[in-house]
Amino acid sequence: MLTEEIIVSFDQVEKKYDKESVLKSISFELEKGKFYTLLGPSGCGKSTILNLIAGFTTPTEGTILINGEETKNTPPNKRKVNTVFQDYALFPHMNVFDNVAFGLKMKKMNKQDISKKVSDVLKLVRLAGFEERGIAEMSGGQKQRVAIARALVNEPDMLLLDEPLSALDLKLRTDMQYELRELQRRLGITFLFVTHDQEEALAMSDEIMVMKEGEIIQTGTPNDIYDEPINRYVADFIGESNIVEGRMVEDYVVSFAGKRFACVDGGMTSNEKVDVVIRPEDLVVNQADEGGLQISVQSQLFRGVHYEIVGLDDEGNSWMVHSTKKTEIGKRVGLQFDPQDIHIMRINETEEAFDERIEQFSGLSSTSEVRGEGADD
Amino acid sequence: MTKNKNWAKIYLFVVFILLYTPIAYLIYYSFNEAGTMNQFSGFTLEHYAALAEDSRLLIIALDTIRVALLSALIATVIGTFGAIGIYFSRRRQTKNLLLSLNNILLVSPDVIIGASFLLLFTLVGFQLGFYSVLLSHIAFSIPIVVLMVLPRLEEMNGNMITAARDLGANHFQVLKEIILPSITPGILAGYFMAFTYSIDDFAVTFFVTGNGFATLSVEIYSRARQGVSLEINALSTILFLAAFSLVAGYYFIQQQRTRHKLAHMDPTNHEKAVTP
Known part of the structure; x- marks a missing residue:
């Protein structure tokens, strides 16, 4: 990767507050023009990363480069990075125009240029004609747009968004997800988006970084992260999953729930203990004698798009199924799935080792699928 | 019931x-x-x-207002920056210490403040008169201003400061564009409070005045001791009416402002502006 294409790079960055480590030696690089998401529960350090890039705090250890330059002594007002805050942090004593124009006024730009730029950016966020409005008169969604416009008008190299959609209602949030993604594509600047909402992360990102307790657990495209979670934590955090313990019999054969199944993973030691993940939507409810697994249905919940069916197999493992077809509580049904629906996770595998193994075995997966058919029954 | x-x-x-x-x-x-x-x-x-013909009393009345306006102004400037200093003090202990020192000055009796000022002024050889009164009024007004401004600072969304820094504002611009406008109501309240306290004050002024300089409260006191003249009554009436009209005026402005706000808050306004 060319260094000119990297906008932010963290090298073993650590952040401590009163001896308590909020970030534990983190290293990563962000490329220009991509939409990145930091995903994790509250308190995992994702906002700290944002604050470090914006310059609101300084790292305890390690170096942060922005556009290849060391930033330790660069105050926030000298960084070509702007932030959209969770509570918007708009200035209530100014109208929309003055809020958006703030950054430009601070740079002492002349008035004509300011009003041109402000009206352009307001058009961009679909708020043209709102210049004279007071902040108190704007709805939540409109405030959100003002906050985005206020940041974008400065033409930053990178936009940082700190859970900006969390205060909006569901409908508005979904609309804004599309709009943000669209905006990022159109402007071509790097977005770093922080959220604890996995759906948001999956819908918008080029790349997701899943965080836990001050560490980045896994980095990858939404598809990678969803389909090949590195461990139980990621699998659990991203979407609903069935996670059961199993054993790797040999490459492409795994045993769990008392049976052997063909799969597309390999590279483990023989008989190694692993976690097996199958997504609820990959399971198909069938007749009791068809399908790899038999469960007795414990509960069924109508979720609108699908039924959420939960049942127990003979070993006592709980399985959740998303099915568009109804079944009956107490009934014994078979669950059908394909070998590629089985995701194997080694326990305590590092991200490097994981990526390497996935790389090696994803190339072979087409052949293994053929082999898998036979082993299924 | x-x-x-x-x-x-x-x-x-x-x-x-x-x-x-x-x-x-x-x-x-x-x-x-x-x-x-x-x-x-x-x-x-x-x-x-x-x-109206008592020129001595009129001069004293003007002096009183002069002291009140000036001391309130200076105290407001110092007190506002003091409050900002307390707000930004990083360590909780420092903050609490400063606040306590401020509050002690507020609750300590005027007589003690007055006596200690007298002591100080005589000790350093400062001539008693207009300036000694002004200085002591500034001093006892500062804690009042701090007390009025600090809650406004605490109410202010601290993220606004971060946002302003993020948007390229330096420390001075943050102060001028964000902090001061946000706490203006507190500053004004502090100013008027300080002004009233200064007009009101008897005990401190009584100690530190001298060389013929007097404020209304001191003058009224000394005249009342000599036997009450109804001139004092007339003066008090005028002062009372002035205070009354100030309160009434304040109430009126407040009413207007809420009405103005409510009119702007009208939710139907949103749609009107969206469709051109």
Whole structure:
């Protein structure tokens, strides 16, 4: 990767507050023009990363480069990075125009240029004609747009968004997800988006970084992260999953729930203990004698798009199924799935080792699928 | 229920009678022809006329206002920056210490403040008069201003400061564009509070004044001791009316402002602006 294409790079960055480590030696690089998401529960350090890039705090250890330059002594007002805050942090004593124009006024730009730029950016966020409005008169969604416009008008190299959609209602949030993604594509600047909402992360990102307790657990495209979670934590955090313990019999054969199944993973030691993940939507409810697994249905919940069916197999493992077809509580049904629906996770595998193994075995997966058919029954 | 309500009304009525009777009594006799407060013999404005001709009293009145305006202004500037300093002090202990020091000054008796100022001024050889009064008024007004401004700072969304820094504002611009506009109501309240306290003050001024300089409260006190002249009544009446009209004016402005706000808050306005 060319260094000119990297906008932010963290090298073993650590952040401590009163001896308590909020970030534990983190290293990563962000490329220009991509939409990145930091995903994790509250308190995992994702906002700290944002604050470090914006310059609101300084790292305890390690170096942060922005556009290849060391930033330790660069105050926030000298960084070509702007932030959209969770509570918007708009200035209530100014109208929309003055809020958006703030950054430009601070740079002492002349008035004509300011009003041109402000009206352009307001058009961009679909708020043209709102210049004279007071902040108190704007709805939540409109405030959100003002906050985005206020940041974008400065033409930053990178936009940082700190859970900006969390205060909006569901409908508005979904609309804004599309709009943000669209905006990022159109402007071509790097977005770093922080959220604890996995759906948001999956819908918008080029790349997701899943965080836990001050560490980045896994980095990858939404598809990678969803389909090949590195461990139980990621699998659990991203979407609903069935996670059961199993054993790797040999490459492409795994045993769990008392049976052997063909799969597309390999590279483990023989008989190694692993976690097996199958997504609820990959399971198909069938007749009791068809399908790899038999469960007795414990509960069924109508979720609108699908039924959420939960049942127990003979070993006592709980399985959740998303099915568009109804079944009956107490009934014994078979669950059908394909070998590629089985995701194997080694326990305590590092991200490097994981990526390497996935790389090696994803190339072979087409052949293994053929082999898998036979082993299924 | 109604009985309780009636009792509440009676209670309030009695309290207000108690509070306002002396003032009403004083105002009533300011129009007395007899020249004493024993008996009302007839209506006259001669005490007001005498007041208008009493140049010493007028000068004192002007001096009082001068001291109040100036001391309130200077105290507001110092107190506002003090409050900002307390707000930004990083360590909780420092913050609490500063706040406590501020509050001690607020609750300590005026007599002690006055006596200690007198001691200080004589010790450093500072001449008593206008400046000594001004300085002491500034001093006791600062804690009041701090107390009025600090809550506004705490109420302010601290993220605004971060946002302003993020948008390229330096420390001075943050102060000028964000902090000061956000706490303006507190600053104004602090100024008026300080102004009233200064006009009001007797004890401190009594200690530190000298060389013929006096404020109204000190002057009224010394005249009242010599035997009450109804001129004092007339002066008090004017002061009371001035205070009354200030409060009324404030109330009126406040009313206008809420009405203005409500009109702008009208939710239907949104749609109107969206469709051109």
